[in-house]
Amino acid sequence: MNDPIGNEMYSLHVNGQDRAVMDAWVGESLLYVLRERLGLPGAKGACEQGECGSCTVLMDGDAVCSCLVMAATAVGSEIVTVEGLVEQNPTMAVTAHAITSQVTDVQQAFITEGGVQCGFCTPGLIVAVHHLLDKNPDPTELEVKESISGNICRCTGYGRIFAAVEAVVQVRKANS
Amino acid sequence: MTVAIPLTISEALDALSSNPDARLIQGGTDMMVEINFNHLKPHNIIALRRIKELRTWTKNTDGSITIGAGVPYQEMETGELKQLVPALAEAARTVGSPQIRAAGTLGGNLGTCSPAGDGLPVLFAVDAVVHLQSNEVSRQLSIHDFMLGVKRNARNANEIITAVTIPVLNGWQGYTKVGVRNAMVISVASACLAVDKPTKSVRIALGAVGPTIIRCRDAESWLTQQFDLSTSTKIELDLAKEFGRRVALESKPIDDHRSTAEYRRHAVSVLAQRLITRAYPS
Numbered sequence: 001m002n003d004p005i006g007n008e009m010y011s012l013h014v015n016g017q018d019r020a021v022m023d024a025w026v027g028e029s030l031l032y033v034l035r036e037r038l039g040l041p042g043a044k045g046a047c048e049q050g051e052c053g054s055c056t057v058l059m060d061g062d063a064v065c066s067c068l069v070m071a072a073t074a075v076g077s078e079i080v081t082v083e084g085l086v087e088q089n090p091t092m093a094v095t096a097h098a099i100t101s102q103v104t105d106v107q108q109a110f111i112t113e114g115g116v117q118c119g120f121c122t123p124g125l126i127v128a129v130h131h132l133l134d135k136n137p138d139p140t141e142l143e144v145k146e147s148i149s150g151n152i153c154r155c156t157g158y159g160r161i162f163a164a165v166e167a168v169v170q171v172r173k174a175n176s
Numbered sequence: 177m178t179v180a181i182p183l184t185i186s187e188a189l190d191a192l193s194s195n196p197d198a199r200l201i202q203g204g205t206d207m208m209v210e211i212n213f214n215h216l217k218p219h220n221i222i223a224l225r226r227i228k229e230l231r232t233w234t235k236n237t238d239g240s241i242t243i244g245a246g247v248p249y250q251e252m253e254t255g256e257l258k259q260l261v262p263a264l265a266e267a268a269r270t271v272g273s274p275q276i277r278a279a280g281t282l283g284g285n286l287g288t289c290s291p292a293g294d295g296l297p298v299l300f301a302v303d304a305v306v307h308l309q310s311n312e313v314s315r316q317l318s319i320h321d322f323m324l325g326v327k328r329n330a331r332n333a334n335e336i337i338t339a340v341t342i343p344v345l346n347g348w349q350g351y352t353k354v355g356v357r358n359a360m361v362i363s364v365a366s367a368c369l370a371v372d373k374p375t376k377s378v379r380i381a382l383g384a385v386g387p388t389i390i391r392c393r394d395a396e397s398w399l400t401q402q403f404d405l406s407t408s409t410k411i412e413l414d415l416a417k418e419f420g421r422r423v424a425l426e427s428k429p430i431d432d433h434r435s436t437a438e439y440r441r442h443a444v445s446v447l448a449q450r451l452i453t454r455a456y457p458s
Contacts, residue, residue, distance in 0.1 A: 001179065001180065001182045001183055001184075001187040001191070002181065004178040004179060004180040004181075004191070004220075005178060005180075005181070006178045007257060009428070017192055025177070026178065026179045026221075027177055027179075027217070027218060027221070028178050029208055029212060048207065048209070048212040048213070049209040049212065049213075050205055050208075050273070050275065050276050051273075051360065052274060053273060053275060054274055060246075062250075062279070063278060063279035064278050064279050065205075065273075065275045065276065065279070067212060068203070068204050068205045068206065068208040068209070068275075068276070068279060069204055069279070070179065070204050070207075070208060070210065070211070070221065070223065071200065072179040072181075072221075072223075073179060073181060073201065073204065073221070073223035073225060075181060076226065116230050117384050124184055128274075128275075130451070139349045146274070146359075147274055149274065149359035149360055150272065150273020150274050150275045150300070150359070150360055151273075152274065
């Protein structure tokens with residue numbers, strides 16, 4: 001066992017890089033550390049109790065609520081945030097119209113199908129949908145619904161989100 | 177404050193003996209809510225999620241299975257564990273959201289010991305045994321002796337919950353709960369029913385309607401006298417209803433922010449009726 005982590009520096013592996021976390025209270029949530037210490041504001045904080053899913057990130061390949069992970073306990077884990085998805089899925093990256101940076105096929109489908117309104121839930125949904133389609137490339141409607149049941153969207157009514165997932169499934173099938 | 181991340185049970189026990197006031201954390205899905213809302217400011221934390229020994233399950237020679245305290249709920253939802261303990265799979269699938277089920281564990285459920293913990297009614301219905309280990313001794317405690325009250329259990333400060341042994345029964349079993357919405361909800365009332373045909377026994381355990389999980393022993397033995405549990409295939413509506421009524425009599429619900437005692441009592445009678453009807457449908 002390594003020495004216990006105190007309030008000095010520790011290091012997290014985020015989006016393929018070792019990132020030092022400095023001058024932080026070690027009880028902070030992973031969400032807080034990602035946003036406030038590491039400058040990665042993609043994961044959103046809303047309920048802070050695991051109900052809304054807007055803070056969803058990948059930890060060791062699982063989609064988890066980063067607000068419910070104590071950041072210091074994630075030392076040694078692979079963390080991927082919405083900012084790291086293009087790098088994780090280079091073959092699926094496309095250049096979005098209207099914005100200059102690259103996005104993944106899932107992000108592009110959300111734009112094209114109109115699966116975004118206020119946008120607050122979107123990063124968490126994008127991560128959850130990537131996680132679903134990585135494990136299950138051709139999900140049933142029920143599997144899609146269950147897989148995003150932990151991501152609450154109060155604007156879209158979900159119809160256009162389901163359409164976006166379906167669009168990605170069809171494009172990936174055609175390209176495989 | 178410090179955070180220790182042991183990689184083995186013995187490292188965790190060493191960390192615990194040098195820091196007896198440390199809080200143990202598994203997936204963190206309960207404790208982090210308390211921390212995020214400033215209800216808890218822990219001094220020292222021992223994080224158990226990287227201990228591989230706690231994240232496996234095994235089949236025992238007597239047919240029972242032993243599930244490590246760190247196995248996340250998502251692993252109980254499918255596969256062989258689902259076939260061996262279907263009620264646990266159903267309960268696991270109702271825990272929070274997929275994100276919560278990737279992190280949450282049976283060990284955490286036992287450590288927190290909330291009467292609304294979804295794993296606990298299953299453990300009570302099948303008479304599970306909790307494994308506790310300290311630097312000095314290991315002991316095994318029936319779940320009925322382990323849970324003492326609302327968020328109170330028999331774990332000593334120097335012990336770690338390492339695993340749960342679950343008997344594999346022969347008969348229908350299931351778990352169901354009532355909450356304010358379908359996905360991702362904390363139970364207002366929950367119930368697990370398990371039939372064991374060889375011993376002609378039926379077990380029903382209720383969650384969120386008392387300070388601990390409640391086994392309805394009177395309703396169980398009453399039904400055993402009314403009905404042949406090993407050969408019957410269909411239960412009459414009147415009998416199922418009466419079973420539900422008797423189950424509700426054994427619940428001890430309270431009014432709180434999630435529901436009223438009256439509604440909870442009604443809900444458990446319906447849940448019991450539904451479960452026994454699912455067990456004996458036609």
